[in-house]
Amino acid sequence: MRVMLADDAVLFREGVARILEADGFEVVGRAGDAATLLAMVAADPPDVAIIDLRMPPGFGDEGIEAAVRIRKQAPKVGLLLMSQYVEVHHALRLMDDFDGGVGYLLKDRVSDLAAFGVDVRRVAAGEVIIDPELVSRLVARRRTQDPLERLSARERAVLELMAQGRSNAALSAELHLSPKTVEGHVRSIFTKLDLAPDEGENRRVLAVLRFLRQA
Structure with missing residues (x-):
């Protein structure tokens, strides 16, 4: 390379x-x-x-x-x-x-x-x-309004790792969850963030953007 x-x-x-x-x-x-x-x-x-x-x-x-x-x-x-x-x-x-x-x-x-x-x-x-350090600092910042408050603790953990660029397979390995469970969490995140299915693969990027902006 x-x-x-x-x-x-x-x-x-x-x-x-x-x-x-x-x-x-x-x-x-x-x-x-x-x-x-x-x-x-x-x-x-x-x-x-x-x-x-x-x-x-x-x-x-x-x-x-x-x-x-x-x-x-x-x-x-x-x-x-x-x-x-x-x-x-x-x-x-x-x-x-x-x-x-x-x-x-x-x-x-x-x-x-x-x-x-x-x-x-x-x-x-x-x-x-x-960088994981950037994600961690964003998470640590206080928020007056949190559009991510509908997410469960597990869903927030999944989204934080998504923000670090992890694939579903990597999420499964790191969180010790089955691939189907990870897929379910990801779908739930999209739903709770009002990201419609017609957004296609862009939904993952949009979810990460919302996380980084509001974290």
């Missing part, structure tokens, strides 16, 4: 490159800013681009803006945004603006070598990955 890296911190960038190469990835490009990354992707699109959210020159949202342009120019490239901090508005923008094949991880996630490699492969496969 071919990967490009964009991060202005040389030590972090090279460290990630070594981790990925040791896990069987081919690192085909390294960049210190968004402009260089965009040029590399245009010349030879990778399977996944791993992008620092804040990069030169402004250290604002250059990473997401680069991801937007890459998705328009090379829609098959998976996009994994990395950040030092939890920035909820950026995570929500990723969920809103991108239809799969995207992720938002904290840089600390790299220290879990096995999980990081799995996350990169999941993004390449078209899944949506949200």
